[in-house]
Amino acid sequence: MSANSDHDMRVARKIARAKATHMSNAKWRKLFAALHELPNGCSVIGLKLVGRTVLGVPTPGPVFEFEDHFGECGGISFVPFSHIEFVGVSNSDTTNAALIQHLNTFGNWPITEDVEGILINGYEWGEEGK
Incomplete structure (x- = not known):
């Protein structure tokens, strides 16, 4: 098996x-x-993949060649979307409230706020899953 x-x-x-x-x-x-x-x-996001450290990457999209994974995209090339643990968006250019309000015009999101911005969570972990 390969790594x-x-x-x-x-x-x-x-x-x-x-x-x-x-x-x-x-x-x-x-x-x-x-x-x-x-x-x-939003030129850069923090992207946390399951089992990996957070990466700062250019915001993917807005158009995607594939339905279920990133295409040629630097450090995240061909990674399935299902591997995204969370996406972090900085509030350096706006407030958390403005970010959330904007995103809510597009849908409902599992958002966690902190002092640096917001996280959009892909998964909720039980205590043993962390």
């Missing part, structure tokens, strides 16, 4: 233990499109 398939199996096992799954492939694509529509823009 990649070992990693994919570990990720799949962890995802299977999630208490709840909040985001579908379509919902992730819709989120990235909504981020491109922010009045002040």
Whole structure:
């Protein structure tokens, strides 16, 4: 087995233990499109993939070649959307309230706020899943 398939199996096992799954492939694509529509823009996001550290990446989209994964996209090329644990959006150009209000015009999102911005969560973990 390759290191990649070992990693994919570990990720799949962890995802299977999630208490709840909040985001579908379509919902992730819709989120990235909504981020491109922010009045002040959103050039970079924090992207946390299951089993990986947070990456700062250019905001993907708004158009996607594939329905279920990123295309050629730097450090996240061809990663399935289902591997996204959360997306972080900085409030450096706006407030959390304005970010949430904007995103809510596109749909309902599993959002957590903190002092640096908002997180859109792909999964809810039980205590053992963290």
